[in-house]
Amino acid sequence: MNDLEHVRLKKMHQLKAAGEEPFPRRVSRSHYTSEAIEAFLAASEGEVVEVSVAGRLRSIRKMGKITFAHIEDAKGRLQLFFRANDVGTDQLKLFNETFDLGDFILAQGGMFKTRSGEITLRVAGFKMLAKAIAPLPAAKEEIIDGERVVHAAFANPEARYRQRYADLAVNPQVREIFRSRARIIRALREFLDQRDFIEVETPILQPIYGGAAARPFVTHHNQLHQDLYLRISFELYLKRLLVGGFERVYEIGRDFRNEGVSFKHNPEFTQLEFYMAYADYRGIMDIAEQLVAYTAEKAAGSKVIQYQGHTIDLSPPWRRLELRSAINEYAKIDIADYATADSLRKAMIAQGNEPSQSSTRGKLIDSLISNYVEPSCIQPTFLYDYPRDISPLAKSKPDDLNTVERFEGFIGGMEICNAFTELNDPFDQEQRFKEMARDYTPEDEERHPTDEDYLRAMRYGMPPNGGFGLGVDRLVMLLCDCKTIREVILFPHLRSKED
RNA sequence: GGGCCGUUAGCUCAAUUGGCAGAGCAGGUGCCUUUUAAGCACUUGGUUACGGGUUCGAUUCCUGUACGGCCCA
Known part of the structure; x- marks a missing residue:
């Protein structure tokens, strides 16, 4: 003391x-x-x-x-x-x-x-x-021409995040971010509720993880003598509900990914996923842009927002770019010319990239998106038609089995959402799990383990459907003009430190 | 994981070539009956993140650790 x-x-x-x-x-x-x-x-x-x-x-x-x-x-x-x-x-x-x-x-x-x-x-x-x-971390304020000017404001980022209570107590603009966040989540619910979706809650502790390419956190149930994973996505459980007869379901909740921390990554983050029977990825695209525009209007008061110095218009329709032509435009590589991982890797090296030696073709394409396309997508943009091997739960294109009906949405240079025409063919799905087992090393924790129960569910019959996932924290960043995800998470993850 | 930068009073920040560690606000003691960053006078407060090293002497130079920030993977 x-x-x-x-x-x-x-x-x-x-x-x-x-x-x-x-x-x-x-x-x-x-x-x-x-x-x-x-x-x-x-x-x-x-x-x-x-x-x-x-x-x-x-x-x-x-x-x-x-x-x-x-x-x-x-x-x-x-x-x-x-x-x-x-x-x-x-x-x-x-x-x-x-x-x-x-x-x-x-x-x-x-x-x-x-x-x-x-x-x-x-x-x-x-x-x-x-x-x-x-x-409290003392600050003094004065009003100059109606503007609040704060002197010696509590600003040290580490101290602010570790002692968020003090940050909130002395920085009203920080409280306002979390009021906006609540409005945003309320608007997302309103939009889906109005369209006959029902909100559900599925397990956070899962015996088999899946639904995304990510490393999980592992925990253990003592009495059951069973390892459990904190979910990396809700996907496989929500789609089981379509088998059960719900046509439109959604969940807003926490996902956990055992990966690095950055300005747009926190180990636990908030995700919205919805699944809609009888929709395909084109239909989901229309709904996605409406959902985001509606939320912006409701929570921020306008479909036109300011983000890090950019004026961004979220009004539908958004720009739609085939993934192949987007990569060709921004990375100057036509992925159609390189059918194998090796040939694509050589082309990338020839352009001065340093791609990983062990990556699949899909992962190489993913890195081209992250490095070349994503930063250029300031105005809302959908990229569509993705490689099969990084999309094991998406249905392939009818005329091209190596490409799937999938899109991702980008705004402000950030990936915001991900969606596809969901794979509902149990035989094709089983094949995909086998391909994952073949193409990914056992140590690669991004490999989806085969989920037999999920396959059984699908064999009972899953209606054709489209699914959608949205990074809620990133949407809040956009609508509140925050540069880092830590500003929109009340208690962001930091390393432990003894006081 | 790598590179660069940072960590000084409760908060925000200074400190010359390596030479007694300072300011504003907050705090304390007074004065003050319409102020609003109130004002005036006086004043307390420091293991300079932590551990080694170089030096007569280290906030400053070297090195290790911890935590953070930015950039890259």
Whole structure:
């Protein structure tokens, strides 16, 4: 405990000695701060508006026998005016000596307007609601031409993420990101609910992982003596539900991938997946662009957004590019000319790339997308028709068995979504699992293990359907103009560190 | 995994060639009855992330570790 905390602890004891409880149980608040101001504005001349408000002390200005302060609650800020004539000399002294920035307090009295024009609460009575022992990272603010200017704001990224509670407490714009995030998720649900989708919950602990190319986290059930995986996607469970007779299902939840951390990757992240019977990837494309545009409109107020200096128009229809021509355009390689991994690798090396020696053709193509195409897709773009070997759950094109009916959506240079005409042929699916076993080394954890139960489900009959996955965190990044995923996840993953 | 950069008071940041580690805010003691980054005076606060090394002397130079940031894979 540092000196500042010792001082506050002493004040807490001083409060107790004066008969005040530093952490009382019950609070009687009548108004949010914003409501108190509205009530004052709505009142007629001379009418006294009595309120009691609760919040955290964010500024204190002591001026002898009067003190000004601001409290902040969920709806805004309100200035408090303490005057010896109103609260009594002893009470003012108690406030000045034992109340600090960061304390939660209740204040009651009548509303009025100060000489400088600020609508303010003339405090008649007040009490401590929760004493803050640790000082919040102090920042001072001023309003210049209506703009809030913060001085010495709490800005150290590591400290902000490790102590997100302090970050949220002192940085209102951070709280606003998470309000937007909630609006975005609400809009996604609304859109799907309006179209007869039902929301479901499927297992997070899975005996066999699948549905994406990713390394899983492994855990263990002690009593069952069984290893379990934290899901890397919801796909295989949601499609089992189509077998069960639900035609439109979706889930919003957490996926876990045991991979690197970057500005757009967190080990746990939020995913939306939906599956729709009797739709193919073309139909899903139409819905995907509508879903994102609807969400932007609902949560950000417009289909046109600003992202990292770019103006991005999310209005449908989005640009649609065949994957082959996109790679040809941005990487200057026509993948149709290179039917094998080896020939494609040589072509990539000839252009100065350093592709991995063990990669399949599909993985090489994937790296061309990431390196050349993705960064160029600032305006919303669908790339469609992907290589078979990196898409083991997608149905192939009728005229080209090595290409599947799959698309990915890119916005702001980031992959946002992924979808395909889902494979519903149990024999073809079994073949795909075998191909994975053949083409991927056993150590390659991106290899899908064969899921026999999933194959059994498919043998009962799965309606033709289209499926869709959306990175919710990345959508929030776009709509909130955040450069890193850590800004949109409340408690992003950081290495452990002893304080 | 690799490269570069960073870590100094509660917060935001300084510190000349290697020579007593500073400021603003916050905190403390006073003055102050309409302030709002209130003001004025005085003032407390540091194992310079951690461990080695070079040196008469290290925040500064070298090295290792931890954590973070940016870029690359």
